[in-house]
Every structure is written in structure tokens, then in C-alpha cells.
Amino acid sequence: MKMKKALILMLSCFMLICLSACNGNSNSNNSATGNTSQSDAQQSQKNTSNEPSAAANAEADAAPQGLEPLDDKPRKIVVSILAATDIYKQAKEKYEALHPNTTIELKEFSTTGGGVISASEVEKYIKSTTTEVLSGKGADLFAFTTVELPIDKYVNKGAFENLDDWINRDAGFDQQQYHMNIMDGSKMNGGLYIMPVEFYLEALYGDAGGIKKAGITIDDKNWTWSQFAEISKQLAGKNGHTYSMGFLPPEAMINNLVSDNYNRLIDGANGKASFDTPFFTELLTDVKEMYDEKELSGDAVEFTKSYLYYSLITSPSDYLLRLGMYFKDGKVYQKPHAAEQKSGISFLVTNQIAMNANSEVKRDAWEFMKFLLSEEMQSAGYSGFSMNKAVNEKAIEDVKENGIDKNVAAKGGGASAEATDENLEVLRDMLSEASLRNIGYETTVQKIIAEEVKAFFAGQKSADAVAKLIQNRVTTYLNE
Known part of the structure; x- marks a missing residue:
């Protein structure tokens, strides 16, 4: 088996946004794995020195020219x-x-x-x-x-x-x-x-008490989609929880996996795609099995019926609201990643x-x-x-001193976690560690996938047929 702001008032927004991070890399024999997506490389400055020596050229390349x-x-x-x-x-x-x-x-x-x-x-x-x-x-x-x-x-x-x-x-x-x-x-x-x-920010809010009671330990700093699949199988149907995770449509799930294996499936620079392959059809069948076995649900099920919920986090107030709203003993978990992908917090x-x-x-x-x-x-x-650290820090200190924003609080019926140093430090860490970008709602490729896979998950078309349709549409798009 291999292998995503969920307030009720915001469910429709989730459907548009919860697709996929963009820059995954290829890898592994496991269908739900992939290599890290984010490149740390930067463009080198052009050498403008006329000196012939290698040392002079290296020194010229290393020194930015500055701005006029x-x-x-x-x-x-x-x-x-x-x-x-x-x-x-x-x-x-x-x-x-x-x-x-x-x-x-x-x-x-x-x-x-x-x-x-x-x-x-x-x-x-x-x-x-x-x-x-x-x-x-x-x-x-x-x-x-x-x-x-x-x-x-x-x-x-x-x-x-x-x-x-x-x-x-x-x-x-x-x-x-x-x-x-x-x-x-x-x-x-x-x-x-x-x-x-x-x-x-993106995260999974979880019922920490219920997960512990079920005898499951989640190492979310390192867990992969394959480990998520195994844990989901163990959690589903236990202790009054029907699903391991609710309100995650299957097309969103598949786009998570596509995103984490983006470079294995899509070569945009050369106009090539690799969806008509066993690798992709296995992803489709594995994801469908998780929904058929009621490990995952695409419906907006009650919080008490699921151990985990995907959620966007938009502010310190929003973070504290969700931490206290979903579960009595709530905890924020890092979203899983592909096996060879660098672990990190997801963001959009x-x-x-x-x-x-x-x-x-x-x-x-x-x-x-x-x-x-x-x-x-x-x-x-x-x-x-904010992209400006000082603005985020000011917002964190504000909720610590004055409590969460009243407009945000109204969405949760008054439920929220306390603005303790411990809770807020978790948020600070997430802001500083976020590294895996989700650009699913920005990419036409992800939209094509979300549209076409619905027929497979509804049992109307085979995995091979859907894969070929996606292959043709994506290839056409890449070469327009």
C-alpha cells in the first residue's frame, strides 16, 4: 500500500485549494514516495572580469555587482x-x-x-x-x-x-x-x-489522546505517505472513530501524491509527462482502496468520527481556534511527504x-x-x-496578550486553545520550518488531474483509461 481550512464555513475553499505542492522529485520503488522538490540552487552571477586567471574569475563571480x-x-x-x-x-x-x-x-x-x-x-x-x-x-x-x-x-x-x-x-x-x-x-x-x-501553513490537526489510546505513535517529523497509509489502516474504525482522516476528497489525495512526485511525472521544460505508467496507475488504485476501506473520507464528517483533519492555518488566532475546536486533546501534526522527499512543513x-x-x-x-x-x-x-518576520511575531504576541481575534473566534463558537508559550512556540517553529510549497491551485496540470480522476474514483472508468486521458491532456497543455 502506498500513497489534504476545514471549518464547516470554509469547506468550499478547501476544495479549490487542497491539491498539491509543486516541485516534487522522483524516486523509489514505493508508489507513494518521491524525491525532494525544492531546489536550493541559485543562479550564479556572470563573470565580467577580463583577467585570465581562474582565481580572478572566481573572485569576480563571487562578488555581486550591486544595484545602481x-x-x-x-x-x-x-x-x-x-x-x-x-x-x-x-x-x-x-x-x-x-x-x-x-x-x-x-x-x-x-x-x-x-x-x-x-x-x-x-x-x-x-x-x-x-x-x-x-x-x-x-x-x-x-x-x-x-x-x-x-x-x-x-x-x-x-x-x-x-x-x-x-x-x-x-x-x-x-x-x-x-x-x-x-x-x-x-x-x-x-x-x-x-x-x-x-x-x-498546512497541517493535520489530530486527536492526540485518541491516537495514543489506539496504541499508535506518529513520528510526524519523518512520516511518509506510505507510513500514513499503514497508520490509517490501523486507526480506522477504532474507539468510535470511523475514519483515520475525514474531509479529504480522493482527487485532493491523489494530487498530494502527484505533487510529491512531480518531477517523476512531469517534465515541463521538455513538454513531457509520464502518467500512462504503472507508477501512476498504482497511485490511483492505492488511493481508491483507502476510500473503499473507509480509512479516508471525502465527506465533511463530524470531528468525533475522525482522528485527523487536514487544515490550512492563516493566522495565530486561526491556529489557536483550530487547536481547541477540533479535538479536546488536539495536536498539530506535520503533513506526510514522499519517502525520498525532504521532510518539512507545507505551505501555500x-x-x-x-x-x-x-x-x-x-x-x-x-x-x-x-x-x-x-x-x-x-x-x-x-x-x-506575512513574509516579514516582525509582523508575524507582533501578531503572535498580540494573541498572547489580548486573546484571539473576535471575528475568528466567532467561527468556532467560542472554542479555542489557550495562547500559552508552549502552543505559540509550536506555531513559531512551523513558520520558521515551512519549506514544502503547495501550488496545486495555481497549476493547470493539477486541475486536469482533479477533473479526470473523479471518473475512476466513481467506478466509471479504469485506472488505465483515466491515466491515458490525463497523459494526453497534460502533454497537450505542456506543448501549447
Whole structure:
């Protein structure tokens, strides 16, 4: 056997978000295993020295050139965005006040004036943005929120600037101020092409008392999906708990496994896919068996019927709410990973920005990107965790002193865990250790998989038939 904000009011959001982390690597004979996804490599600076010696060349390569200072010449930075949020409107106003020579143009696609955006309008936005990005023209910066865009394709086509270069060259970019672990975990193709601006954590909340009573020990710092499968078999149906984990749709489960084995199944750079293989069909059949045997459930079952629940964590208040709401003796467990994948806390980015590789105002665009990460802007009302460490620490200290946010508390009917040093230290550790990025809701590949596997899990098509459909659709997409 091999092998994912679950409040009732937020279940529909889960269905969209709970798919998969992006950069898995290949590996192993076990179907539910894979190699680590996140590359630690950074782009090397080009050697500009004319000296012939190897020592001189190495020294030139190792020394970043630095950034030229900003000047007073008129500049316009165009930011492409579906619909300008209050945060971006504030950023425009404040940045222009600090830099009178610079104009920030928020190029909005939506014409709804802040209202509900229709599905057809979103589809037009995706097509329009993809055409603009891949043409190398258009906006200087592209701001992405929760709209599903083929970001993997943008990166594979070299449309975005590698921000590692700017970070390394900018002496004013103090890496100690930011969650560089989130940036490192967001790298694709060996570089940071999408700058995270805001993120959520992923975790499993568990009934620690019930799990202990069942005689099960979970080493969540090291457990793999295969071990999760074995533990699920042991937990299901014990001590009044019907399932080991509830409200995890099978298409979300399969996309977790696909994500952790991403590079084994998808070679985006060369337009190749490997879904019509025994490896993938085994993943399908193994996952289906877990649902058939009632080890997992895709339904929103009562908390008391399950030992574990997948959940997003959006803030210190949200973390404490869930810790006290789901189980009387609740505990946060790290989400499993593939056998050869580096262990770590999972996260997803809900707000991010990229720089057009062909922008003519890169120096100024980089300065605006930095401004979005500043303590001033990161304190302006984002809905998730900040990339700025000081902002997160302030939020943690606030719940310790004043209790959880009233609006958050209302969602749980008053149930929450105490803001003790012990509980809050767990959250601090999660923030500092998060390293495995889930970008499932950003990738068209994951959407294709989620759509096609439903027929298999419903017993309407065979695993081989579904695998071939996915293979054909993904291959077509990768080569468009």
C-alpha cells in the first residue's frame, strides 16, 4: 500500500485549494514516495572580469555587482492584476508619496468594479494574461492571488526575472527580516521567479489522546505517505472513530501524491509527462482502496468520527481556534511527504508577484516589490501570514496578550486553545520550518488531474483509461 481550512464555513475553499505542492522529485520503488522538490540552487552571477586567471574569475563571480542607485527621472511601473485589492491600492498611494517621480499603474482586467467576478471573465483573464506574459511584452510586474494561472508554464518559458539575482545584488535587502525559507521553498527551475507576498501553513490537526489510546505513535517529523497509509489502516474504525482522516476528497489525495512526485511525472521544460505508467496507475488504485476501506473520507464528517483533519492555518488566532475546536486533546501534526522527499512543513502562497523578464524598468520594479514586503505594507491587513518576520511575531504576541481575534473566534463558537508559550512556540517553529510549497491551485496540470480522476474514483472508468486521458491532456497543455 502506498500513497489534504476545514471549518464547516470554509469547506468550499478547501476544495479549490487542497491539491498539491509543486516541485516534487522522483524516486523509489514505493508508489507513494518521491524525491525532494525544492531546489536550493541559485543562479550564479556572470563573470565580467577580463583577467585570465581562474582565481580572478572566481573572485569576480563571487562578488555581486550591486544595484545602481535610484534616480529622479520619471518612471512608470505597470502592475497587471485581475482586480486591484485594497492592499495594492494602498501600496500605490504610499509608494508614489515616497517616490514622487514614480507612477504605479494598476492595470486591472476586471470591469466589475469590485463585485463578483464571473467564471467567463476569469477565463478571459487567464487567456489574456498568458498571452501577455509569454509575449514578453505588457506589464512590468504581474500580481497573482488565488486565480488559477499556468505559472509553471510562465516559469518554464523564461518569462519572469530570476529574483535571486536581485536579492544577492541588493545590499539593502536584509534577508534576516524575511522568511527566506518560504522564498527558498518557492523556487522553480533553480531560481526564485515568483516572490511570495503572503502565505498559509498546512497541517493535520489530530486527536492526540485518541491516537495514543489506539496504541499508535506518529513520528510526524519523518512520516511518509506510505507510513500514513499503514497508520490509517490501523486507526480506522477504532474507539468510535470511523475514519483515520475525514474531509479529504480522493482527487485532493491523489494530487498530494502527484505533487510529491512531480518531477517523476512531469517534465515541463521538455513538454513531457509520464502518467500512462504503472507508477501512476498504482497511485490511483492505492488511493481508491483507502476510500473503499473507509480509512479516508471525502465527506465533511463530524470531528468525533475522525482522528485527523487536514487544515490550512492563516493566522495565530486561526491556529489557536483550530487547536481547541477540533479535538479536546488536539495536536498539530506535520503533513506526510514522499519517502525520498525532504521532510518539512507545507505551505501555500496566496499572494505573490513576478517581474517581467523584458521590463525596461526592472530596477524600479524591484524597489516596489521590496516595498510590498516592508513591515509597513505587510502590516496593512493581509489575510494570511506575512513574509516579514516582525509582523508575524507582533501578531503572535498580540494573541498572547489580548486573546484571539473576535471575528475568528466567532467561527468556532467560542472554542479555542489557550495562547500559552508552549502552543505559540509550536506555531513559531512551523513558520520558521515551512519549506514544502503547495501550488496545486495555481497549476493547470493539477486541475486536469482533479477533473479526470473523479471518473475512476466513481467506478466509471479504469485506472488505465483515466491515466491515458490525463497523459494526453497534460502533454497537450505542456506543448501549447
